[in-house]
Amino acid sequence: xxxxxxxxxxxxxxxxxxxxxxxxxxxxxxxxxxxxxxxxxxxxxxxxxxxxxxxxxxxxxxxxxxxxxxxxxxxxxxxxxxxxxxxxxxxxxxxxxxxxxxxxxxxxxxxxxxxxxxxxxxxxxxxxxxxxxxxxxxxxxxxxxxxxxxxxxxxxxxxxxxxxxxxxxxxxxxxxxxxxxxxxxxxxxxxxxxxxxxxxxxxxxxxxxxxxxxxxxxxxxxxxxxxxxxxxxxxxxxxxxxxxxxxxxxxxxxxxxxxxxxxxxxxxxxxxxxxxxxxxxxxxxxxxxxxxxxxxxxxxxxxxxxxxxxxxxxxxxxxxxxxxxxxxxxxxxxxxxxxxxxxxxxxxxxxxxxxxxxxxxxxxxxxxxxxxxxxxxxxxxxxxxxxxxxxxxxxxxxxxxxxxxxxxxxxxxxxxxxxxxxxxxxxxxxxxxxxxxxxxxxxxxxxxxxxxxxxxxxxxxxxxxxxxxxxxxxxxxxxxxxxxxxxxxxxxxxxxxxxxxxxxxxxxxxxxxxxxxxxxxxxxxxxxxxxxxxxxxxxxxxxxxxxxxxxxxxxxxxxxxxxxxxxxxxxxxxxxxxxxxxxxxxxxxxxxxxxxxxxxxxxxxxxxxxxxxxxxxxxxxxxxxxxxxxxxxxxxxxxxxxxxxxxxxxxxxxxxxxxxxxxxxxxxxxxxxxxxxxxxxxxxxxxxxxxxxxxxxxxxxxxxxxxxxxxxxxxxxxxxxxxxxxxxxxxxxxxx
Amino acid sequence: xxxxxxxxxxxxxxxxxxxxxxxxxxxxxxxxxxxxxxxxxxxxxxxxxxxxxxxxxxxxxxxxxxxxxxxxxxxxxxxxxxxxxxxxxxxxxxxxxxxxxxxxxxxxxxxxxxxxxxxxxxxxxxxxxxxxxxxxxxxxxxxxxxxxxxxxxxxxxxxxxxxxxxxxxxxxxxxxxxxxxxxxxxxxxxxxxxxxxxxxxxxxxxxxxxxxxxxxxxxxxxxxxxxxxxxx
Numbered sequence: 026x027x028x029x030x031x032x033x034x035x036x037x038x039x040x041x042x043x044x045x046x047x048x049x050x051x052x053x054x055x056x057x058x059x060x061x062x063x064x065x066x067x068x069x070x071x072x073x074x075x076x077x078x079x080x081x082x083x084x085x086x087x088x089x090x091x092x093x094x095x096x097x098x099x100x101x102x103x104x105x106x107x108x109x110x111x112x113x114x115x116x117x118x119x120x121x122x123x124x125x126x127x128x129x130x131x132x133x134x135x136x137x138x139x140x141x142x143x144x145x146x147x148x149x150x151x152x153x154x155x156x157x158x159x160x161x162x163x164x165x166x167x168x169x170x171x172x173x174x175x176x177x178x179x180x181x182x183x184x185x186x187x188x189x190x191x192x193x194x195x196x197x198x199x200x201x202x203x204x205x206x207x208x209x210x211x212x213x214x215x216x217x218x219x220x221x222x223x224x225x226x227x228x229x230x231x232x233x234x235x236x237x238x239x240x241x242x243x244x245x246x247x248x249x250x251x252x253x254x255x256x257x258x259x260x261x262x263x264x265x266x267x268x269x270x271x272x273x274x275x276x277x278x279x280x281x282x283x284x285x286x287x288x289x290x291x292x293x294x295x296x297x298x299x300x301x302x303x304x305x306x307x308x309x310x311x312x313x314x315x316x317x318x319x320x321x322x323x324x325x326x327x328x329x330x331x332x333x334x335x336x337x338x339x340x341x342x343x344x345x346x347x348x349x350x351x352x353x354x355x356x357x358x359x360x361x362x363x364x365x366x367x368x369x370x371x372x373x374x375x376x377x378x379x380x381x382x383x384x385x386x387x388x389x390x391x392x393x394x395x396x397x398x399x400x401x402x403x404x405x406x407x408x409x410x411x412x413x414x415x416x417x418x419x420x421x422x423x424x425x426x427x428x429x430x431x432x433x434x435x436x437x438x439x440x441x442x443x444x445x446x447x448x449x450x451x452x453x454x455x456x457x458x459x460x461x462x463x464x465x466x467x468x469x470x471x472x473x474x475x476x477x478x479x480x481x482x483x484x485x486x487x488x489x490x491x492x493x494x495x496x497x498x499x500x501x502x503x504x505x506x507x508x509x510x511x512x513x514x515x516x517x518x519x520x521x522x523x524x525x526x527x528x529x530x531x532x533x534x535x536x537x538x539x540x541x542x543x544x545x546x547x548x549x550x551x552x553x554x555x556x557x558x559x560x561x562x563x564x565x566x567x568x569x570x571x572x573x574x575x576x577x578x579x580x581x582x583x584x585x586x587x588x589x590x591x592x593x594x595x596x597x598x599x600x601x602x603x604x605x606x607x608x609x610x611x612x613x614x615x616x617x618x619x620x621x622x623x624x625x626x627x628x629x630x631x632x633x634x635x636x637x638x639x640x641x642x643x644x645x646x647x648x649x650x651x652x653x654x655x656x657x658x659x660x661x662x663x664x665x666x667x668x669x670x671x672x673x674x675x676x677x678x679x680x681x682x683x684x685x686x687x688x689x690x691x692x693x694x695x696x697x698x699x700x701x702x703x704x705x706x707x708x709x710x711x712x713x714x715x716x717x718x719x720x721x722x723x724x725x726x727x728x729x730x731x732x733x734x735x736x737x738x739x740x741x742x743x744x745x746x747x748x749x750x751x752x753x754x755x756x757x758x759x760x761x
Numbered sequence: 762x763x764x765x766x767x768x769x770x771x772x773x774x775x776x777x778x779x780x781x782x783x784x785x786x787x788x789x790x791x792x793x794x795x796x797x798x799x800x801x802x803x804x805x806x807x808x809x810x811x812x813x814x815x816x817x818x819x820x821x822x823x824x825x826x827x828x829x830x831x832x833x834x835x836x837x838x839x840x841x842x843x844x845x846x847x848x849x850x851x852x853x854x855x856x857x858x859x860x861x862x863x864x865x866x867x868x869x870x871x872x873x874x875x876x877x878x879x880x881x882x883x884x885x886x887x888x889x890x891x892x893x894x895x896x897x898x899x900x901x902x903x904x905x906x907x908x909x910x911x912x913x914x915x916x917x918x919x920x921x922x923x924x925x926x927x928x929x930x931x932x933x934x935x936x937x938x939x940x941x942x943x944x945x946x947x948x949x950x951x952x953x954x955x956x957x958x959x960x961x962x963x964x965x966x967x968x969x970x971x972x973x974x975x976x977x978x979x980x981x982x983x984x985x986x987x988x989x990x991x992x993x
Contacts, residue, residue, distance in 0.1 A: 179871050183902070184812040186773025270771050270815030362770060449873045449902040451974070452810075454777045454967050468973070584972055 027385050031061040041068035047399050054393055062330045062379060062386040067394065069297035069335055070304060073559050076398035079525035080557040083538045087552045088545045093514055094553055095216065101142040101293060102212075103553025104219055105515045107579050111469065112216045113476060114148035117156070117209035117519040117575040119558035123264040124206040128173025132206050133181040133267035137339055139210040140185060141293040144276050145342065147220040147283050148212025151453065152467045153182050155192040155208050156480040156519065156573040160201030162436050162756060167196070170204055171444075172757065177267075178208065179447040184269035185276075188456050189448035190465035193480050193573075196436045202563025207519040207556075209480060209575040213469060220283060222292040222302075224310035224345045224371050229289060231303070231314065231369040232351075234358060235275045235341040239324035241265045242298070242337025271340040271363070278361040279342060285357065287350035294341040300334045302343040303369075304377055307391045313372035314391060318381040322364040330379055330386035345371060405531035411489045414609035414623035416688035421617075425690050426737040428617045429661045432691075433669075434748035435616050436756070438658055443753040457583050461670070463508040463654050464576075468583045475583035477511025479576045483657070484569035486625035489610050491533045491570060495540020496628040500695060501656055502576030503548045507637040508654040508698060510586040510644035511578030513548065518555040518574055523567025525559045533570035534559075541572060547630035550576070587644045587700075589653035590671030594728035596651070597707035598675055600660065602636045602697030603720045606688030612657045613691035626693050633696040639719050640698050643710065651701040660724070661690040661734065663699050668732050668742050669749055676733040677725040686735060701727050762787045762989035764805040767833065769794040769824045769852075774810030774966065778846065781966035782807070785982035786990075794827045804989055805842045806833050808849030810902070810964060820863060820905045821848060825855030834858065842886055842985065843958040847903055850950070850960035859951055859960045860918070861910030863903075867943025871904035875974070876963055877939065878949050879929040882922060885956045886988045890980035896933035897977040899963045901942070906962040908944035908951075918951055925950035925959055 031037075038048045041064055051067050052058065059067065073079060089097035095112055096104035102116035120135025140150050155178055160167045171194075182189045187210070242265035282288060290310065292302040299316070307314035318333050328336075346354055351367060358365035372378075377394065379387035421428070432438050445460040455468040457475055464479040481501040487494030499516065506513040518541060523530035545551055561568040580586055608614050609623025643649040651671075655663045668674050680689050702710060707723060714721035731739035764787045768775050775791065782789045782805075790800050794813075799806065813824035824830070830852075837843050837858055845853040853859040866872055877898055880891040891897065910918070918924055926949040928940040940947040942962070950961030965978030 176870070183871055183873075183904075184771070184773075184815070186811065268815070270812060270817070273773065273812075274770055446874050447871050449871070451873060451900050451902060451964070451967050452774060452777065454780060454969070454973055456974075457972055472972075 027060060027388055029058060029060050033058055033064055037064065042072055043068055047071060050399065054397055055389060060386060062334060063389055065331045065335050066300050066387055066389065069300045070394045071398045074296055075301055077557055078399045079401050079403050079559060081400055082402055083535055086538065087542045089551050089553065091549060091551045094551055097553050098555060100221060101145045103515060103517060104146065105553060106216060107474065110216050112214050112219060113211060113577055114143050114146050114214055115209065115211040115517055115575065115577055116142050116554040117207050117517040117573065118142065118556040119205065119207045119519050119521060121203060121205050121521065121558055121561055124174055125204050127264040128170045129177040130266050131264055132174040132177030134265045134339055135206050135208045136178055136181040137267045137269065137272050138295050139208045140187065140272060141295065143210040143212035144279060145220065145291055145293040146214065147218050148214040149280060150187045150210050150212045151455065152211040152465065152478055153187050153189045153209065154478055154480050154575060156205065157192065157194045158200045158205040158571060159196050160204065161198040162196050164201045168757060174206055175444050175447050181267055181269045183449040185273050186452055188450050188452045190450050190456055190467060191460055191478055191480060194441045194444055197569060199569045202566060203561045203568050205521050205571055207573045209517060211476065211478060211577065218283065220288060220291050222290055222305050222309055224290045224306040224312050226289065227312065227371055227373045229348055229371045230346045230351060230367045231316065231371065232344045232346050232354065233321060233364065233366045233368045234344055235363055236268060236271045236338060237322045237324040237364055238333055238336045239338045240328065240332055240336060243332060243335045265337050265339050267339050274361045274363055275340050275342065278358050278363055281357050282354055285353055287347050287354045289345040289347055291342060291344045294343060296337065298335060298337050304391055304394050306343065306345060307371065307377060308395045313374035313376045314369060315372050315378040316369035316380065318379060320366050320368040322366050330381040334379065403525050403531045404528045405535050406528045408491055408532050408536060411622065411624040414614065416606040416608055416684045416692065419608050419614060419618060419688065421687045423617065424737060425661065425687055425734050426740050428613065428687065428691065429665055430740055430748055432612060432616060432658050432662055433665050433745055434752045436752060438612065438662060439752040440749045441753065442750060443757060457586065458509060458588055462588050463505040464511060466509055466580055466583060466586055473582040473584065475580040477506040477509050477578040477580055479505040480573055481505060482571055482573045484571045485610050487533065487537050487570040487572065489623065489625045491536025492540040493625050493627055495537035495572060496544040496630065497625065497695060498572055498574045499541050499544035499548065499550060500628050500630065500633050502574040503550055504637055504654040506576050506578030507641045508587065508652045510641060511580045512641065513550050513576055513578040515551050515553045516545065516574050516576050518552055518572055520555065520557045521561050521568060521571040521573065522559050523562040530567050537570055537572045544630055548634055585645060585647060587650050587652040589667050590651065591667045591673035591675060591701055591727045592651060592671050594673060596701040596727045597704045598724045598727060599700050599702065599707060599710060599721055600697065600724050601640055601700065601714065601719065601721050604689060604692060604694050604697065606684040606692035607694045608688055608692055611691060611693045613687065626695050628695045636696045636698065636719055639714065640700065648706055648710065649700050649702050653699045655697040655699060656693065659691045659693050664732060665745050667699065669746050672742060673727050674729040674731045674742050675725055675727045676729065677735055679722065679724050680735050690734060762804045762986050763802050764789045764807055765792045765799050765803040766807045766809055767792050767794065767829055769813035769827060771813045771815050772809050772811035774847065778807055778809045778966040781969045781978065781982050784969060785979065785986045787986050792829060794829050796829050797832060799832050799836055803836065805844060805985055806836055808845040808852050810847035810849060813848055813852065819855065821851030821855040824852045830856050837958050840955060840957050844887065845960040846964060846966065847962055850962055851905065853958060853960040858958050859953060860914045861908055863905045864907040864909045865905050866907050872941060873902040874900065876901045877929045877931050878926040878963055879933045879935065880926060881924050885952065887959045887981055887984055889984040889987065894933055896929055896931060897980065898975050899965050899968045899978050901963045903962055906942040906944065908948040910945060915945060919946065921954065923952045924948055925952050926961055
């Protein structure tokens with residue numbers, strides 16, 4: 026009989042984040058009062074972060090299959106086939122709450138965790154990206170958070186040795202008390218050398234690898250599943266500390282061990298550490314797991330079973346080894362100076378048994394810990410539709426040129442160079458397109474293939490209309506990959522939302538997911554991995570619904586690609602896609618007119634696909650090398666970005682009748698691209714587009730050192746650049 | 762030419778320099794930090810970029826005292842060529858093979874960007890393929906690249922022509938703006954007295970192809986290989 030030292034009071038249950046009915050469910054499941062260790066284990070397994078209890082039923086609707094998908098959601102990361110026997114393994118994950126409490130370590134361990142997810146499957150990481158949202162710039166905490174998060178992401182990735190090639194940074198007051206730090210990792214493996222978490226065989230050794238276990242991060246996953254309040258800073262001790270050096274060693278040791286053929290199954294210790302990794306390996310393999318905690322390498326003395334099972338110390342792995350291979354495996358780990366300990370074995374009992382100092386501390390049914398986790402169909406309400414803002418109803422408070430100059434230097438649209446210069450984006454020597462473009466391109470090994478990578482979502486669209494916003498997030502990722510010449514293959518989604526216990530925010534979640542699913546289906550762009558982060562709110566104020574999409578596409582030949590820079594004078598600028606001058610929820614309406622309102626631009630997925638396929642074919646056939654997708658700030662901002670990137674100006678002479686100039690220039694209609702080509706080629710392209718019914722129109726010519734909008738004073742490219750580059754460095758040094 | 766690239770735990774640009782050496786025509790072997798000897802016939806030893814042993818102490822401090830460094834010092838003493846890039850430069854300073862030290866960047870942040878260098882002399886084994894005072898376009902990626910030395914050392918480096926590269930603008934002018942990490946005298950790289958040891962913060966190994974930024978870094982590796990093919 027299992028001994029119970031600690032009485033399980035309702036207060037203790039509450040402290041573990043379990044609702045009374047969830048606790049009751051657990052007691053019924055095991056038929057007795059749990060030990061404190063067992064309570065800890067179930068609290069880790071049944072929290073929102075690990076169990077997806079509020080989101081599971083909605084995630085089921087996402088398309089996850091395609092002929093090139095090797096592994097969809099449910100493993101450490103998603104896997105797609107990119108041909109030639111190679112697989113791309115990738116995932117994005119949030120570390121929002123830890124990063125708010127301790128920005129540098131929170132962000133660093135976010136990067137560490139996602140890198141581990143990727144190399145656990147046998148992939149060598151080749152690129153990292155991120156998606157960051159901070160509170161309004163004027164909020165006193167914001168500069169400190171920006172500085173810490175960027176230092177943390179850079180510090181970890183730079184030392185580990187993976188190029189951080191892309192990302193997104195934005196500000197909004199709705200993130201004042203709850204920033205978003207989503208990290209994405211992309212790795213490369215051979216399709217016949219991919220490793221999974223499923224344990225096989227009875228009596229096989231379970232091996233602990235990597236750094237030692239300490240008291241850091243205990244209850245991290247539970248914290249990540251709670252709302253914040255003013256006392257959240259007190260939770261700092263639950264944030265783990267990252268050691269990129271240990272992670273780099275762990276990577277090399279794991280890949281070497283995998284090559285040796287000694288590995289049966291492997292799982293990294295991420296959220297809920299030893300508990301969730303062990304349970305997952307056993308449950309997936311229909312096996313029991315028995316652990317002897319006396320064997321666990323510990324950093325501190327006197328750690329209890331409870332602490333060891335819930336520690337979130339970083340840079341650790343759990344592995345099921347082929348019997349008889351212990352010596353060989355140990356030699357590899359010792360060469361890399363890492364801990365290696367056999368701490369248990371697989372059994373045929375389907376029980377999760379934890380022993381410590383000669384006593385059984387936990388004895389639980391392993392399958393039920395996962396399968397019987399609560400599942401909620403939380404009540405939700407449809408978000409009310411916003412009225413469409415007619416272009417004519419928006420008065421321009423300043424000239425279009427002035428508005429553009431203001432936008433290029435605004436917090437959301439300004440250059441993020443200050444951020445990405447702190448990330449080593451050039452290591453490994455394969456970064457074909459660096460940060461600052463539509464999507465990064467990373468060459469695969471020695472080529473000719475490459476991967477196009479991006480992270481996107483427009484949270485204000487998602488709030489105004491979750492369904493259209495969800496569609497738009499996927500469409501924009503697809504468009505960004507297309508704009509550099511990539512064929513979009515699959516996404517990872519990082520679903521950041523407020524409390525699922527409020528029907529309004531649950532409604533946002535449900536709506537966004539429907540939109541994401543619809544777009545993925547229409548664009549052949551399945552979800553292969555992801556992460557759900559709920560309870561992103563502080564003192565009852567939720568964040569903007571932010572389902573960040575990490576997209577991966579394939580570039581067949583990296584030497585054939587496009588970038589956004591105007592390279593030559595006298596090229597025709599062609600707009601692909603239809604323009605209605607959609608100003609609802611636009612950056613122009615928000616930042617120039619001070620109005621946050623209206624329905625966001627609708628996304629016509631059929632048009633999206635047709636226009637994108639057309640543009641991609643133009644790039645791949647070598648006809649076009651200058652392409653930019655249009656999103657925030659519409660045509661005007663797109664032109665400015667192209668001019669700044671290439672140092673070449675442009676004059677726009679044509680614009681359609683029927684709506685105000687500012688709506689034409691700043692409207693955020695979807696499915697659009699700007700391209701610049703030699704005038705002779707332009708005629709062919711217009712003809713081709715016309716023949717298949719794709720809207721395409723010449724707007725003007727590149728050239729000169731200024732951007733001239735119709736009827737507007739010229740803005741020199743120098744002036745644009747100065748405004749664009751100034752804001753963030755000035756802000757971070759207290760000058761803005 | 763035979764090159765030995767030393768791999769410390771935490772090295773992370775060894776693959777990049779391996780690729781650059783190979784593409785210039787060198788044979789290359791990786792050497793683990795716990796080795797006591799270099800491979801037979803090693804012409805060039807390379808200490809690659811990275812964060813050796815995590816660089817939790819002063820950068821390069823532990824690596825400078827690694828077992829393999831005795832062999833590297835012996836190789837240098839025999840007049841053998843040694844190239845330390847980024848963390849490798851820090852290690853060379855910590856191991857006593859080069860004078861001075863790399864402090865934290867002036868803005869106290871890691872910086873990764875494209876950077877022009879002025880080639881100070883083109884009569885060494887490392888720089889023959891360049892013109893004197895040529896501006897080359899490479900990149901930097903470091904948090905501690907702020908070269909610092911006492912007055913006497915600086916005077917000696919300058920007087921003996923031991924400064925290899927300086928941070929410059931695209932025209933090769935030495936300006937304050939181009940010296941982003943705050944190095945004394947805009948120093949980006951220095952030679953040992955006998956010109957057989959070169960330490961530099963920037964990464965020529967990442968600029969060896971047009972597709973990935975340009976080819977200005979190739980000259981360094983081609984200089985090295987050509988020295989040996991002529992001798993052979």
